[in-house]
Amino acid sequence: MEFYNREKELSLMSLLDKSKPSFLVITGKRRVGKTELIKQFSRDRKALYLFVDSNKSIDILMDEFNRMLSEELDLPDYINVKEPENFLKFITSYDRDIVIAIDEFQRFLKIYPSFITQLQRYWDMKSDNCKVFLIVSGSSIGMIRKIFIEAQAPLFKRADNILTLRPFMVHETFSMLDEIGITDMQEKLDLYFLFGGTIYYYRLFEKYQCTGFLDALEKLVFSEFAPLKDEVRDILIEEFGKEHSTYYEIISAISQGKCSKSAISEMTHVSSNSLSPYFYDLADLLGIVEYRIPVTDSPKKSKRGRYFLKDNFFRFYGRFIYPALSQYMGGKYDPIMEKVLQQWQSYTGKLFEDMIRELMSSRLISEYPEIGSWWNRKGDEIDILAINREKSEVMAIEIKNKELTRDEARRILNSTSEKIELIPDASVMNFNVGIVARKIEDRKLLEDEGFLVWELEDLL
Incomplete structure (x- = not known):
């Protein structure tokens, strides 16, 4: 390459x-x-x-x-x-x-x-x-x-x-994949969900003459001489020495959806009060974890923060390999590979959200200075909330990693409209409601009803 x-x-x-x-x-x-x-x-x-x-x-x-x-x-x-x-x-x-x-x-x-x-x-x-x-x-x-x-x-x-230096953005990664012969959209998405925008992994993809996502899994991850077999472990050992196993546990907990200190503590052997130094190391030293708060909260006052893995390969490793590490190190790859393929669609849902949020944020930031996710303690969430306080405008967007019928899309849009009423100060603002999905049936009809609609190909 x-x-x-x-x-x-x-x-x-x-x-x-x-x-x-x-x-x-x-x-x-x-x-x-x-x-x-x-x-x-x-x-x-x-x-x-x-x-x-x-x-x-x-x-x-x-x-x-x-x-x-x-x-x-x-x-x-x-x-x-x-x-x-x-x-x-x-x-x-x-x-x-x-x-x-x-x-x-x-x-x-x-x-x-x-x-x-x-x-x-x-x-x-x-x-x-x-x-x-x-x-x-x-x-x-x-x-x-x-x-x-x-x-x-x-x-x-x-x-x-x-x-x-930052990892490549989605468009940059897809352009690079075009240049090395990967033109199918689903293949691009799957490789991005596996490796993110980290150029090193795509260099290995080309060096080992991988032909696509499945081939990359087999050659780079699930084989005796796979170059990424010890990738995460080696990085953690080099940075943290004997304590690397604790970082392993935390990464695995976050990758399995445990986002709060209490939830992560329950899944690891680290008390909630002792987690902060580990989060600092993973966020500031390695740059693989980020702390998010609802876009409407004050950074200094918010108590609703969540931890997320922003490195796709670490997330993959923590979700599928670390929980089966003995099996993996023993060369029993087939059962783990089978689990990956069975759960891939559900696993990539959050990755799809993150990707779309990145793409939409770059589109909206000039008009909406505040962009992020929103959630409350009751479990209500909005995938993208964009706010322009000067113009008193709010845009709420839901993201779905699938094709939607018109009725499915309308239900989601109506539900999102109701969630806006739960956001402080939103009731006094003008708001628009939108949806992003892979495909949406009769999108023109929804747009005629005043909703904002994007399909994946609009963004890519």
Whole structure:
């Protein structure tokens, strides 16, 4: 697979490269393509890629950096940068064009925290003749924020820019699938529900010559040498060590629909009062969990928040593989695969909702500044509630992952109209009611009745 998209990011990097010395931070969750972006940018430039391995001591790491720097720049033997300060002094005074990328930079917090404060000092004192474009990247989003973004961060305002790479959006993912030969809409949907917009998984899809969704399941997940067999476990072990099993439990609980602290606590061995640090790690460090509140609630006051997995593959793993992990690790794939196929339609209902919410939000945000879901304590829910308080307008939209008859759609629309009356202040606003489904019979008749109607193909 050729490098896909990221034109805006490459343009920014080129701009900074032309005005060296420059300092760029790239962050984003694992597998989102940070390293590939750096490699693509560095392809036709003199560049040095350095990886911070948390299992190495600072002495071993600096010895490795020194060797790579000496080889790449053909340095004479008397130049030695094995000490962190010598290394930083050298790269902040080097007067020839070079890109130096340090990947998983946040791990210095564990290995040698002084490296970060030393970088601050040397970057502030860098030579006017310095021709280095320094790129640091990291997948622990919360740690990068502590180093670069928060007011007391040691490298606050030192970077020229902070670039957050996000997974591909739905349209981008589908365009990429078109380019690798997957044109059937259902195949695209199923692959997106499995892998989301994480480019790494589609690279594996192409590398292993997968022909579609079922083939991807068999080759990439449910076989002895499947490259994603240990994906989730390895990530959790690398980040959290011996405690990884607790994170496993929490991910599995959320993926099975347990969204509140109390419900998650009941399904794990962690008390409700002790869950917050785990949620912080999963949300801010790994970037796979998000906390949502009803769109009408105040973030500081709401007590109706819910936790959701926003990484599709972690969600899949937590739902189907972790509960049967012994069976899975023992190579008994067929029963798990059968369960996946039996439950796929019901399982993907929430994923379909999330996808449609993303697509609709991008359409509506210019007219409705507040967009999200809404629910109350009694169990009433609206999939998308869009609010424009300035114009006193509300739009309520329900999402259904199936084809609907006219009567089914009308019942849903009428039910949604009734739910609006339950929303505070909605009664004094003008409101529209809509529905999104795969297909809707006689949609024109419903539109003539004043309802808003979208079918899947309208959005894709």
